[in-house]
Amino acid sequence: MAKAYEDLRSRRTVFVTVGTTCFDSLVRAVDTREVKEELFKKGSTHLLIQIGRGSYIPTKSTGEDRSLVVDYFTFSSSIADYLRSASLVISHAGSGSIFETLRLHKPLIVVVNEDLMDNHQSELAEELAERKHLFCAIPQTLFRTISDMNSGSLTPYQPGDATPVTKFVNSFLGF
Amino acid sequence: MENINNSRLSITPSNSAFLLIIGLITLILIRVFYVINRSSQPRSATSKQKPLSTLIVLGSGGHTAEMINLLNVLQKNRFKPRYYIAAATDNMSLQKAQVLENSLLNEGGVDEVRSAQFMQIYRSREVGQSYITSVGTTLIALAHALWLMIKIRPHVILCNGPGTCIPLCVIAFIFKVFGIRWSYIFYVESIARVRRLSLSALLLYKLRMADQLFVQWPQLKSKYPRAHFVGRLM
Numbered sequence: 392m393a394k395a396y397e398d399l400r401s402r403r404t405v406f407v408t409v410g411t412t413c414f415d416s417l418v419r420a421v422d423t424r425e426v427k428e429e430l431f432k433k434g435s436t437h438l439l440i441q442i443g444r445g446s447y448i449p450t451k452s453t454g455e456d457r458s459l460v461v462d463y464f465t466f467s468s469s470i471a472d473y474l475r476s477a478s479l480v481i482s483h484a485g486s487g488s489i490f491e492t493l494r495l496h497k498p499l500i501v502v503v504n505e506d507l508m509d510n511h512q513s514e515l516a517e518e519l520a521e522r523k524h525l526f527c528a529i530p531q532t533l534f535r536t537i538s539d540m541n542s543g544s545l546t547p548y549q550p551g552d553a554t555p556v557t558k559f560v561n562s563f564l565g566f
Numbered sequence: 567m568e569n570i571n572n573s574r575l576s577i578t579p580s581n582s583a584f585l586l587i588i589g590l591i592t593l594i595l596i597r598v599f600y601v602i603n604r605s606s607q608p609r610s611a612t613s614k615q616k617p618l619s620t621l622i623v624l625g626s627g628g629h630t631a632e633m634i635n636l637l638n639v640l641q642k643n644r645f646k647p648r649y650y651i652a653a654a655t656d657n658m659s660l661q662k663a664q665v666l667e668n669s670l671l672n673e674g675g676v677d678e679v680r681s682a683q684f685m686q687i688y689r690s691r692e693v694g695q696s697y698i699t700s701v702g703t704t705l706i707a708l709a710h711a712l713w714l715m716i717k718i719r720p721h722v723i724l725c726n727g728p729g730t731c732i733p734l735c736v737i738a739f740i741f742k743v744f745g746i747r748w749s750y751i752f753y754v755e756s757i758a759r760v761r762r763l764s765l766s767a768l769l770l771y772k773l774r775m776a777d778q779l780f781v782q783w784p785q786l787k788s789k790y791p792r793a794h795f796v797g798r799l800m
């Protein structure tokens with residue numbers, strides 16, 4: 392019964408990534424029942440978590456009883472494929488995964504790690520959230536962000552351009 | 567009378583050494599101010615069109631991604647040979663630079679061989695490392711950086727943080743002061759910095775060690791007027 396139900400819906404994966412960091416509080420927040428139920432309610436079928444250097448191991452699930460299929464891994468040389476196949480990305484605030492996700496035009500929730508010593512990372516996430524390119528949260532507010540979010544309210548991100556820098560450098564050097 | 571003479575004699579040697587040191591410090595300071603002043607001026611047109619040896623400091627993760635975006639549009643025939651330096655703990659960045667250089671080789675033929683070299687450097691501070699233990703690791707990084715800089719002696723330095731580039735920039739500045747090598751130091755602040763400069767950028771800005779400092783958000787330009795707003799690289 393559960394299997395038949397799953398087959399009826401196309402696979403919709405939520406991909407969670409912490410990059411090379413250790414961000415247990417995010418993995419823990421994603422692994423809570425309320426978050427997983429909310430994601431399922433919103434139409435997701437799979438939850439894939441890249442846990443990085445974290446020590447908290449999320450509970451795997453095969454998705455019986457009409458719930459999310461949950462799986463995890465530590466590292467991958469390239470997360471591009473995971474991002475591409477995801478329908479929602481929940482990421483740490485590193486600029487690498489933020490822009491990689493935005494370029495693929497995937498709905499993105501950036502979760503800021505407030506335990507970092509030099510917590511400048513919220514700057515970028517907040518600025519891009521203000522410009523409506525992504526949603527910004529902390530682990531404690533992740534559930535509310537997921538239940539309130541409407542990915543239709545996001546605007547696509549236009550990639551930047553480095554030529555102004557090279558123009559300036561060239562003219563400074565007399566080329 | 568004799569007494570006075572005696573005391574004078576006994577003071578004179580240390581006095582002259584003292585004066586010598588003061589004089590030397592004054593000279594160095596004058597030179598430092600000259601270097602700072604000249605650094606903010608564009609290069610004179612005399613040696614135009616000759617390619618400049620370029621040191622590219624790859625910062626890891628997002629920093630490297632931004633630098634690669636910059637290198638993609640850089641006129642590589644003007645900036646060669648290119649020396650890439652990345653932190654010893656970061657094995658992804660040099661790979662990415664190698665991919666970029668290999669794609670140039672395929673385009674430009676065989677004469678581009680040896681126009682790029684790749685090196686690793688000890689890092690002054692890892693993300694999350696405490697400021698206290700940073701002191702010791704910074705000294706090691708500084709010594710290693712000096713060794714690499716003596717070997718490379720670049721004309722141009724392109725960097726965009728984090729701390730990896732600071733020892734290299736400091737040494738480049740010292741080379742300028744002592745006339746060992748005149749270099750042009752360009753620092754592009756990371757796109758992750760929206761409201762406040764990073765510690766590295768702030769150091770280079772306040773000490774005026776970077777010839778030009780670029781920022782990617784208008785908020786920073788209004789806060790640091792000597793910086794140049796260039797828009798987003800990502």
